[in-house]
Amino acid sequence: MIYRLDEKQISFPHPSLADEDGLLAVGGDLSIDRLLLAYEYGIFPWYDEDTPILWYAPFERFVLYPEKIKISKSLQKTVRSGKFRITVDTAFAEVIQACATMDRKDQQGTWIVDDMQQAYINLHKAGYAHSIEVWQDNKLVGGLYGVQVGRVFCGESMFSRVSDASKVALVHLAQDFGLSMIDCQVPSQHLQRMGAELISQEKYLLDLAHQDIKPYGFQRTL
Incomplete structure (x- = not known):
């Protein structure tokens, strides 16, 4: 059973009530309060321009524990080389726009529609959504963004315009922020x-x- 949300009431059914594809509910809005409640309970929006807002809570989650990250020798060399400059929360809107417009294999269109972009920009301005930017020759060549719930980072999307740029962002996310878990949501071979x-x-x-969601908690531990 798919639940229809009341736009005037901010609440969700329990994640265990999702269908076999993880679809839990439809409707509602992308207000800051509703998004925060969703992330606190392991729920996230995922839809496109041809559907209403859809909310998912998969029965299996694809996660990365920072202490278990595997970094190849070639990627280690790239990280140490200094060829990229890494910044945090300096170009959030540019990162989400790049994620939305990147061409991806076997994918037509984007789920990061205009309303989604604005909703996460609002979350960022409120201190809950964050980005890591990767620069080369003062050009934004890679990055990622997501929502922080205590020591859990709920990754939304990443992009790369040059080889390894998004992987470098992920390495910094795993190593520099004292996180206990990174939620990658959708399984992929490279992750x-x-x-x-x-x-x-x-x-x-x-x-x-066990996490406490609060604004402006995304800070490097080094």
Whole structure:
């Protein structure tokens, strides 16, 4: 059963009530309060221009534990080379725009529609959504963005315009911010090669329950 949300009431059904594809609810809005409540309970929006707002809570989550990240020798060399400059929260809107417009294999269009972009920009301005930017010759060549829930970073998307740029952003995310878990949401081969794994919804929600979502908590620990 797919639940229809009341736009006047900010609430969600329990994530365990999602269907086999992880679809939990439809409707509602992308207000800051609703998005924060969703992330606190392991729920995220994912839809396109041809559908209403859809909310997902998959029964398995694809996550990366920072202490388990696998960095190839070639990527280690790239990270140490200094060829990229890394910044944090300096170009959030540019990162989300780049993620929305990147051509991706076997994917037509984008789920990061205009309303989604504005919603996450609002979350960023409120201190809950963050970005890591990768620069080369003063040009933005890669990055990622997501929502921080305590020590859990819920990654939304990443992009790369030159080889390894998004991977470098992920390495910095895993190593520099004292995170306990990075939620990658959608399984991919390259993230699996870097150590990401599937865990049950129950384990994910248990880990999430120990987190305290608060603004402006995204700071380097080094």
